[in-house]
Amino acid sequence: MNQAADEVLEQVLKLASAESVVAGLYGNKSATTRLADNVITQNIQCDRTGLHVECAYGQRHGGASTEDFSPEALRATVQRAEAIAKVSPPDPEYMPPVEAAETSKYARVQAYYKSTENLGPLAKAEQLAAAAKNVQARNLRLSGAYSNWASCRVVANSAGLRARHASTDADLHATVLGPAGSGWAEMISNDTAAIPVADVAGKALDIAVQAQNPQPLEAGKYDVVLSPAAAGELLLFTFWCGFEAKATDEERTYLRGRLGQKVFGEAITVRSDPADSRCPGEPFQNDGMASATLPWVERGVVKNLCYTRYWAKKQGKEATGWPANLLMDGGKASAGEMIASIERGLLITRFWYIRHVDPMVPLLTGMTRDGLFLIEKGKVTRPVQHMRFNENMVDVLNRVEMLGPVARTGEYPMLVPALKVRNFNFTSTTKF
Amino acid sequence: MMNLCLYAVDVAREKGATYADCRAVRFRNQRLATEDHRVASVSDAESAGIGVRVMADGAWGFAASSNLGREQAAETAANAVEVAHASALARNPAGIRWADESPHSDVFRTPVKQDPFKVPLEQKIELLLAISKAVLAVPGVKKCLGGMLFKTEHRWLANSEGSRIESWTCTSNADYEATAVDANTAKTRCYEAYPLNAGYEHIENTPLLAEARRVGEEAVAKLKGRPCPVGKKDLVLHPSHLALTMHESIGHATELDRVLGMEESLAGSSFATIDLLGKLRYGSPLMNIVCDNTLPFGLASRGYDDDGVPGQRWHVIRDGILVDYQSGREVCPAIGARRSRGSCRADSWASIPIVRQSNIGLAPGTKPLSPEDLIAGTDDGIYIEGMGSFSIDQKRQNFQFGGDCFWEIKKGKKGGMLKDVTYQAITTDFWGSLDAVCDGRFWTPYGVMNCGKGDPMQIAQMTHGSAPARFRQINVGGAKR
Numbered sequence: 023m024n025q026a027a028d029e030v031l032e033q034v035l036k037l038a039s040a041e042s043v044v045a046g047l048y049g050n051k052s053a054t055t056r057l058a059d060n061v062i063t064q065n066i067q068c069d070r071t072g073l074h075v076e077c078a079y080g081q082r083h084g085g086a087s088t089e090d091f092s093p094e095a096l097r098a099t100v101q102r103a104e105a106i107a108k109v110s111p112p113d114p115e116y117m118p119p120v121e122a123a124e125t126s127k128y129a130r131v132q133a134y135y136k137s138t139e140n141l142g143p144l145a146k147a148e149q150l151a152a153a154a155k156n157v158q159a160r161n162l163r164l165s166g167a168y169s170n171w172a173s174c175r176v177v178a179n180s181a182g183l184r185a186r187h188a189s190t191d192a193d194l195h196a197t198v199l200g201p202a203g204s205g206w207a208e209m210i211s212n213d214t215a216a217i218p219v220a221d222v223a224g225k226a227l228d229i230a231v232q233a234q235n236p237q238p239l240e241a242g243k244y245d246v247v248l249s250p251a252a253a254g255e256l257l258l259f260t261f262w263c264g265f266e267a268k269a270t271d272e273e274r275t276y277l278r279g280r281l282g283q284k285v286f287g288e289a290i291t292v293r294s295d296p297a298d299s300r301c302p303g304e305p306f307q308n309d310g311m312a313s314a315t316l317p318w319v320e321r322g323v324v325k326n327l328c329y330t331r332y333w334a335k336k337q338g339k340e341a342t343g344w345p346a347n348l349l350m351d352g353g354k355a356s357a358g359e360m361i362a363s364i365e366r367g368l369l370i371t372r373f374w375y376i377r378h379v380d381p382m383v384p385l386l387t388g389m390t391r392d393g394l395f396l397i398e399k400g401k402v403t404r405p406v407q408h409m410r411f412n413e414n415m416v417d418v419l420n421r422v423e424m425l426g427p428v429a430r431t432g433e434y435p436m437l438v439p440a441l442k443v444r445n446f447n448f449t450s451t452t453k454f
Numbered sequence: 455m456m457n458l459c460l461y462a463v464d465v466a467r468e469k470g471a472t473y474a475d476c477r478a479v480r481f482r483n484q485r486l487a488t489e490d491h492r493v494a495s496v497s498d499a500e501s502a503g504i505g506v507r508v509m510a511d512g513a514w515g516f517a518a519s520s521n522l523g524r525e526q527a528a529e530t531a532a533n534a535v536e537v538a539h540a541s542a543l544a545r546n547p548a549g550i551r552w553a554d555e556s557p558h559s560d561v562f563r564t565p566v567k568q569d570p571f572k573v574p575l576e577q578k579i580e581l582l583l584a585i586s587k588a589v590l591a592v593p594g595v596k597k598c599l600g601g602m603l604f605k606t607e608h609r610w611l612a613n614s615e616g617s618r619i620e621s622w623t624c625t626s627n628a629d630y631e632a633t634a635v636d637a638n639t640a641k642t643r644c645y646e647a648y649p650l651n652a653g654y655e656h657i658e659n660t661p662l663l664a665e666a667r668r669v670g671e672e673a674v675a676k677l678k679g680r681p682c683p684v685g686k687k688d689l690v691l692h693p694s695h696l697a698l699t700m701h702e703s704i705g706h707a708t709e710l711d712r713v714l715g716m717e718e719s720l721a722g723s724s725f726a727t728i729d730l731l732g733k734l735r736y737g738s739p740l741m742n743i744v745c746d747n748t749l750p751f752g753l754a755s756r757g758y759d760d761d762g763v764p765g766q767r768w769h770v771i772r773d774g775i776l777v778d779y780q781s782g783r784e785v786c787p788a789i790g791a792r793r794s795r796g797s798c799r800a801d802s803w804a805s806i807p808i809v810r811q812s813n814i815g816l817a818p819g820t821k822p823l824s825p826e827d828l829i830a831g832t833d834d835g836i837y838i839e840g841m842g843s844f845s846i847d848q849k850r851q852n853f854q855f856g857g858d859c860f861w862e863i864k865k866g867k868k869g870g871m872l873k874d875v876t877y878q879a880i881t882t883d884f885w886g887s888l889d890a891v892c893d894g895r896f897w898t899p900y901g902v903m904n905c906g907k908g909d910p911m912q913i914a915q916m917t918h919g920s921a922p923a924r925f926r927q928i929n930v931g932g933a934k935r
Contacts, residue, residue, distance in 0.1 A: 062541040066516040087499035089520040143540035151544035165718035167909040375845045389847040412933040452852035
């Protein structure tokens with residue numbers, strides 16, 4: 023879509039009579055093959071292209087979108103954006119389009135793999151059918167989804183900026199179920215060639231076999247080993263409710279007054295780097311501003327917050343935009359070493375339905391899912407029924423005692439290690 | 455558009471589909487967002503495309519495209535068939551069971567008195583900024599965020615069985631939140647013209663501006679509220695709160711695809727398994743849960759679902775017993791039903807239809823009972839309004855919910871404000887403790903705009919109505935223990 027995208031964006035810029043224009047175009051080809059009970063239940067392909075236009079007269083601005091690329095639709099979309107801008111009151115926080123020179127700050131990101139774009143439904147179905155056969159042979163049931171995407175994003179504005187980024191991504195997650203218990207595993211990569219379907223399903227199968235017939239365990243405080251998936255979800259919820267600079271400066275987040283202070287434990291370092299080949303991020307934001315490479319937390323100290331261009335200017339800071347990815351530093355401890363260090367605790371496959379209870383703490387709640395195991399005297403001894411936690415995440419990130427190697431996890435691009443955390447607070451149990 | 459759908463269905467059939475349907479959908483969304491005294495953003499988005507769903511080789515295929523050209527429609531239909539052939543590599547040996555449905559030719563339209571897209575933008579902005587001004591005039595309030603959303607969905611659905619269905623739905627929603635800040639923390643209080651399938655008249659009929667000062671004052675009062683007690687309390691739940699409790703603990707648990715394990719990979723399953731149908735005591739005999747996709751103003755009221763089945767009204771729980779599920783044509787045969795309950799919807803032309811919650815709610819009590827009576831009959835309890843923190847396990851048993859605003863009830867009287875209240879229960883224990891429901895005068899529908907389900911995730915809308923209800927001796931305060 024490269025040439026066609028450029029033509030559309032140039033046409034949009036010509037159609038606009040507004041003083042400032044930013045046009046963003048995305049193209050996305052996606053496909054998901056989904057299983058339940060060892061059979062393919064859903065299998066979809068989608069080809070989608072869209073355009074968003076932001077127009078401004080002075081500080082008055084408005085936006086409009088379309089997925090229709092006919093000349094009439096493009097003209098109508100620009101006119102809708104301009105009509106909104108004309109009647110909107112001046113916005114004191116409006117920022118003019120990003121200058122063309124910004125592109126020199128973009129990180130060099132390699133996130134496109136032809137193998138991912140070309141992976142068709144037949145090849146995926148063959149791999150998944152083979153995995154399902156293996157699981158079925160153990161009298162267990164495989165569910166899951168294998169998705170691949172190819173995307174292209176292009177931004178052009180009236181200040182002369184032209185930005186383009188192509189990427190691919192793929193996500194396989196597998197749940198294996200037995201009569202009383204389940205296991206789960208995931209693999210995320212920009213390159214489907216790096217996704218071993220049989221291995222991912224096999225890992226979920228191994229956990230499921232061990233997870234059968236869990237017994238109740240009283241809620242309370244336990245030392246835990248969190249998988250990267252479990253730790254990643256906690257990190258994401260902790261980040262989003264704290265690191266927005268404007269809300270923090272207005273004393274509406276738990277990090278108020280704590281920029282530059284040691285808030286988390288010494289073991290915690292989190293940064294962003296869109297060029298990290300293990301977990302690449304978008305090199306630029308929706309308005310064309312470069313995505314930042316910087317530390318958010320360094321050895322427990324909050325080093326940066328997310329500054330929009332307006333808020334950065336007002337506060338005399340560098341604009342950062344939103345993180346292109348979240349990369350947490352890991353350690354060298356293996357899961358076995360973490361387990362061996364625990365007298366009585368829990369091994370957690372993943373969490374489910376995490377929500378903020380009080381974002382100003384931040385207090386989170388959520389459930390364990392797909393395999394919860396008791397650790398006794400340094401060994402995993404038996405599966406137990408799932409439990410609900412309620413935890414203060416600042417406290418949790420001060421109770422991290424061991425870190426494992428990082429792994430990519432979750433929909434948001436993240437690298438997160440397995441963690442051993444002391445005294446994790448479980449408050450109730452469920453029935454399975 | 456209908457002709458394009460018919461063409462795509464024909465192509466799919468020619469390519470070997472034994473069943474095919476095509477939806478063409480055109481969306482329009484207008485969103486406004488204000489922050490304090492400024493308009494942060496206004497956008498007007500259009501989206502249109504087709505989705506073709508086929509059965510071939512006893513397996514499913516689906517393809518979608520935002521290109522509405524005739525050639526692209528044919529290619530999309532052919533792709534869907536090709537995808538189905540791939541699916542056949544791991545198909546169900548028993549094949550797809552697909553409940554019969556007569557062909558329908560019909561048009562459905564949301565009754566709208568005032569088209570929200572024809573209301574001048576200036577008028578909407580003026581209202582939102584007036585609300586901000588009133589909220590921020592309350593000492594202690596530091597932030598006011600406001601928003602409006604207007605959405606239309608024009609859908610054309612044709613299938614190879616002869617159905618030709620056109621629908622046009624319109625949703626209107628406005629909300630705002632006041633945040634008060636003190637030396638220790640920040641607290642937010644929300645107010646909403648809850649989303650309804652209606653026009654701008656819904657916004658005008660809701661006292662958004664008139665309530666602004668109270669909302670601001672309650673945000674400040676939340677800062678000074680007493681902490682949530684720990685222990686067992688009676689709960690009196692307002693419909694604005696109960697909507698989400700029902701959504702999570704009943705709505706999702708009675709989706710038949712979840713019950714059958716089809717959502718295991720993401721949203722999860724359900725404890726309310728089909729062997730328990732007709733036997734499971736879900737709650738007290740006062741508990742009557744009614745699904746109604748003919749509900750006026752309901753967000754799931756759209757004439758027909760995406761399987762081409764008309765909207766219906768039915769009980770899933772009668773007198774506290776599980777008696778039915780929410781279903782689509784693919785899953786209803788599993789419980790011996792000859793006809794789907796018409797609850798299969800896609801959130802976009804780009805998505806495949808899946809079982810979604812209908813407009814599902816708690817039927818009002820049959821004896822006269824007002825909210826004042828309910829509180830007067832409560833010795834030691836908590837009254838909860840609005841939605842807050844919510845989390846539930848993947849089989850919909852252990853849940854923990856918060857709310858937006860909380861008041862103590864002592865000796866039959868509503869007292870001072872509490873803060874950070876959470877309650878936790880097992881679903882059937884909670885509904886088993888239901889001991890009073892106010893009568894139909896107090897039954898109110900509340901819409902949910904952001905129900906996530908499916909893989910890839912789809913975001914659907916539905917309405918949950920109830921009258922205020924009371925639940926005895928529920929565990930509260932466990933979150934901060």
